[in-house]
Amino acid sequence: MSRNTISRVHAKGDAFSIGFAVGRACAAAGSLERTFGSELYRALDARWRGSEYLKTLESAARGVYPRYVREIEGIAAGLHQDFETVFLWNCMGDLRLPEGVSPATKIIAETGCTSLLIPAKGDGPAILAHNEDGEAEFLGACLWVEAEPDEGPAWSSFTYPGMLSGDFGLNQAGIVQAMNNITPNDLQPGVPRHIIIRATMDAKGLDEAIEILKRKDRASGYHHNLGEAKTRRLVSVEAPASGCAVREVWLPRAHANHMLYGEFDGLKQTINPSSRNRQEAADRMIAEGALANGAEAVLFDETAPIYKNRQDEDSQTLAMGVFELFPDRVEWRVHAAPEERNALSGTMRVV
Structure with missing residues (x-):
């Protein structure tokens, strides 16, 4: 098993x-x-x-x-x-x-994930792919929740035990999102960040999701990878409590667990060595053309490692999600491990 x-x-x-x-x-x-x-x-x-x-x-x-x-x-x-x-x-x-x-x-509290944003070429899909990294104790304990709420669009999401959904997932409006943990030193009283990502799961469009992330009453924040199937737009959003920087994605890019954008150069943050290594490795692999073999070629890399499965690592990769965004649908798959690909998969039609 x-x-x-x-x-x-x-x-x-x-x-x-x-x-x-x-x-x-x-x-x-x-x-x-x-x-x-x-x-x-x-x-x-x-x-x-x-x-x-x-x-x-x-x-x-x-x-x-x-x-x-x-x-x-x-x-x-x-x-x-x-x-x-x-x-x-x-x-x-x-x-x-x-x-x-x-x-x-302390290291576990600072750790996180690796994401890829790959713009569409021609009539092909835009792709958002994500490694969800967390404590090894959560291997086998996480859920894929498929919800039909009375209010808001239907949605599906990877979910930690006891947590609101939203870490990575999609909704029937064609919004796809994946979170990367960041650790800036700007925590403040406000709306908890997991409430915020649950709210973006209900967004009916990309601009609506971005407006949620621009709220000035957030207690802390994440880096957000967001996509919209109808337009095949992809955006990368760094959103600590003290600000929000939005980047439209025109070329393939990766993001790990520290802020990269100049707007936050003066904001103190913790950069875990694993995050720095994964960012550098993913950037190098993208530059070398690894994405020609699919997002998995980067996210399953075990040399940096980007895919984390060693017992001496500070965390483990709990799942990988790959979302292909077409104007009328999102085709998605979730890998449990390199040898357990497509543990879950499906197509969500955009309404």
């Missing part, structure tokens, strides 16, 4: 019902201990549970996006956990790590 089974979960109805289906699937997969028993979660819980800062994040989220807070309430009910436990988990990127955590946990 695969050590990295990605369970496919169908959910429909209102926000609470969708969250409940996700939480119940996580509970059935036995992922509670892997989620709430980690040193990272325990450290954040000890420092921030009951704090005014966490209450401020909740208030900001409820004020702007109450539907997604309701989804978290559903996840908590499905997991048989209290709301604050699950909300705090969804805010882990918005909270500063307390002193005293192990170096390994």
Whole structure:
């Protein structure tokens, strides 16, 4: 049996019902201990549970996006956990790590993913491809959620245990997105970043998604890779709490886990050595023409490594998503490992 089974979960109805289906699937997969028993979660819980800062994040989220807070309430009910436990988990990127955590946990908090944006040629598709890297404990514990909400477009997304969806996925409006973790030193009270990426999953167009990322009340941020099937547009967006830099993509490019754009040259950030190595390796491979053999030729590279499967690595590649954007549809596939390609696949017609 695969050590990295990605369970496919169908959910429909209102926000609470969708969250409940996700939480119940996580509970059935036995992922509670892997989620709430980690040193990272325990450290954040000890420092921030009951704090005014966490209450401020909740208030900001409820004020702007109450539907997604309701989804978290559903996840908590499905997991048989209290709301604050699950909300705090969804805010882990918005909270500063307390002193005293192990170096390994600090590295995990700073790590992330690698993405490729490949513009369309002629009548061919634009391509967005993404390696989702995370703690090895999450191998076999993550979900592919396919949702039919009462409100907003249908969507499908890779989902961590206990988390809102949105890390990489697509919706029926033809919006595709993938997140890269960044660690700038500009955290502030505001709307948690995982609420923001859940909101972009509901965007009905690329410009609408970008406007969400330009909000000035965000608590922290990500680098966002976004595509729109109808126009085959691709954009790369660096969106820390203190700003938003948007780049239209005209040539193939890669992005790892640190900010590259000049708008943020003065903003202090943590650059993990793995992130620097993956960025340099991907840029080199693109320049050498590796994409002629497909996005997988770069994202499955094990020399840098871009694809992370070594036990001595700070994190592991949990899944790879490849999305081909045509004007009327998105064809997608999710690889669980190099030897387990197309673990999940499908076509979403654009409405």
